[in-house]
Amino acid sequence: xxxxxxxxxxxxxxxxxxxxxxxxxxxxxxxxxxxxxxxxxxxxxxxxxxxxxxxxxxxxxxxxxxxxxxxxxxxxxxxxxxxxxxxxxxxxxxxxxxxxxxxxxxxxxxxxxxxxxxxxxxxxxxxxxxxxxxxxxxxxxxxxxxxxxxxxxxxxxxxxxxxxxxxxxxxxxxxxxxxxxxxxxxxxxxxxxxxxxxxxxxxxxxxxxxxxxxxxxxxxxxxxxxxxxxxxxx
Numbered sequence: 001x002x003x004x005x006x007x008x009x010x011x012x013x014x015x016x017x018x019x020x021x022x023x024x025x026x027x028x029x030x031x032x033x034x035x036x037x038x039x040x041x042x043x044x045x046x047x048x049x050x051x052x053x054x055x056x057x058x059x060x061x062x063x064x065x066x067x068x069x070x071x072x073x074x075x076x077x078x079x080x081x082x083x084x085x086x087x088x089x090x091x092x093x094x095x096x097x098x099x100x101x102x103x104x105x106x107x108x109x110x111x112x113x114x115x116x117x118x119x120x121x122x123x124x125x126x127x128x129x130x131x132x133x134x135x136x137x138x139x140x141x142x143x144x145x146x147x148x149x150x151x152x153x154x155x156x157x158x159x160x161x162x163x164x165x166x167x168x169x170x171x172x173x174x175x176x177x178x179x180x181x182x183x184x185x186x187x188x189x190x191x192x193x194x195x196x197x198x199x200x201x202x203x204x205x206x207x208x209x210x211x212x213x214x215x216x217x218x219x220x221x222x223x224x225x226x227x228x229x230x231x232x233x234x
Contacts, residue, residue, distance in 0.1 A: 001101065001104050001105050002104075002105050002106075003027065003028060003029075003105055004074075005074065005075050005076055005105045005106065006028065006074060006075075006076045006077075006078060006100060006105050007031065007073070007074035007076070007077055007078070008028050008029070008030050008031065008078040008079075008080060009030070009031050009033060009061065009062060009065050009077070009078070009079050009080070010030050010031070010032045010033065010080050010081070010082055011033055011035070011057070011058040011061035011062065011079070011080070011081050011082060011175070012032050012033065012034050012035065012036060012041060012082035013035050013036045013054065013082060014036045014038070014082075015041065015082035015083050015085070016040065016041050016042060017032070017041040017042045017043075017046075017082055018042050018085070019084055019085040019090065020042055020044070020045045020046070021042060021044060021045070024094060024097045024098055024101065025045075025093070025094075025097065026045060027097075027101075028045065028097065029045055029046070029047040030045055030046050030047065031046075031047065031048045031049075031050065031065070032046050032048070032049050032050070032082075033050050033051075033052050033061045033064070033065065034049055034050065034051050034052065035051075035052050035053070035054040035055075035061070036054070041082075052064065054203050055199065055200050055201070055202060055203055055205075056196075056199035056200055056201075056202075056203075056205060056208060057175075057199075057203075057204065057205075057208045058079070058081050058175040058208075058212075059175065059195075059199055059207075059208045059211040059212060060196065060199040060200060060208075061079075062079040062175070062177065063192050063195050063196045063199065064196060065077075065079075066184055066192050067189065067192050067193055067196055070184075070185075070189045070192070073181040073184060073185070074181065075106075075180065075181055076100060076105065076106070076107070076108045076178065076180060076181070077108065077178065077179050077180075077181060077184070078096065078097070078100070078108075078177070078178045079175065079176070079177045079178070079179075080093055080175075080176060081174070081175045081176070084176065088174070089174045089176060092111055092172075092174060092176045093176050095109075095111055095228075095230075096109050096111050096176060096178050099111070099178075099226065099228060100178065103226065107180070107225070107226045108178040108179050108180040108183075108224070108225040108226065109178045109225070109226050109228060110170070110172075110177070110178055110179065110222065110225045110226065110227045110228065111172060111176070111178075111228050111230060112170040112171055112172040112216065112227065112228070112229060112230070113170070113171055113172060113229065113230065114169050114170055114229045115169055115171065116169060118167055118168060118169055119159070119168045119169065119170075119171045119213060119214065119216060119217065120155075120156060120159050120160070120165070120168070122171070123155045123156075123159075123171075123213050124154070124155060124156040125154050125155070125156065126154055126155040126209075126210075126213070127150075127153045127154040127155065127206070128147060128206055128209050129146070129147055129149065129206070130145045130146055130147060131145060131147055131204070131209065144203070144204055146204075147204050147205060147206040147209075148201060148202035148204060148205045148206060149206050150205070150206045150207045150210065153206065155210050155213065158207070158210050159210070159214065159217065162194075162195075162214075162217075163214070163217045163218075163220070166217060166220055168214075168216045168217045168220055169216070170216040170222070170227060170229070171213050171214070171215070171216055172212075172215065173212060173213070174212075175212055177215055178225065179215075179219055179222075179225050180224035180225040182223070182224040183219045183222050183223060183224050183225050184219060186219075186221075186223075187218075187219075191218075195211065195218070199211070
């Protein structure tokens with residue numbers, strides 16, 4: 001099994017990352033993008049630390065990695081939040097990594113929900129003005145709740161502006177994502193730079209919540225990543 005075929009990015013703020021010592025997480029090495037003001041976290045399985053300004057939450061981190069490494073991406077990309085030790089995130093991370101392992105580290109494994117009517121209809125009127133971190137360590141460090149509102153809202157306006165009326169049925173939450181690099185590279189680098197700029201405007205933009213519902217649209221059409229639809233709550 002070629003673990004070098006898989007590159008895993010962690011978006012960290014104030015989490016201790018002790019979960020990287022647990023099975024199956026301890027079988028992999030990690031690039032940590034650190035947006036916190038300290039490096040008080042587990043580093044045994046960390047191969048690189050990159051410090052970033054605290055903007056755009058996880059979505060900014062993931063797209064930043066794509067933009068900066070566009071011409072040298074690994075075949076299988078995995079993006080994980082530092083707060084994956086929260087139960088409803090952890091099982092998703094475990095399923096994702098086990099799915100990759102079961103495919104001999106040759107296939108990305110996108111765990112998601114399916115909505116027949118499409119993501120655009122499902123979240124059409126979604127908008128959010130306030131949100132607090134669900135991770136206790138992060139909330140203790142920064143308890144801001146007011147979001148920087150999107151210039152285009154609700155979700156429908158933002159989605160149509162950025163993606164048009166494309167039919168996307170797959171979506172997920174919680175920023176646990178795996179994608180084949182070919183599904184990334186089918187789009188020009190400029191596409192990702194545009195979203196990176198939008199996510200860079202504040203530490204807590206509303207657009208983050210639109211983006212996390214739109215990974216299926218960002219990489220559309222997903223042709224090389226193995227899609228696994230779950231009926232469980234994500």
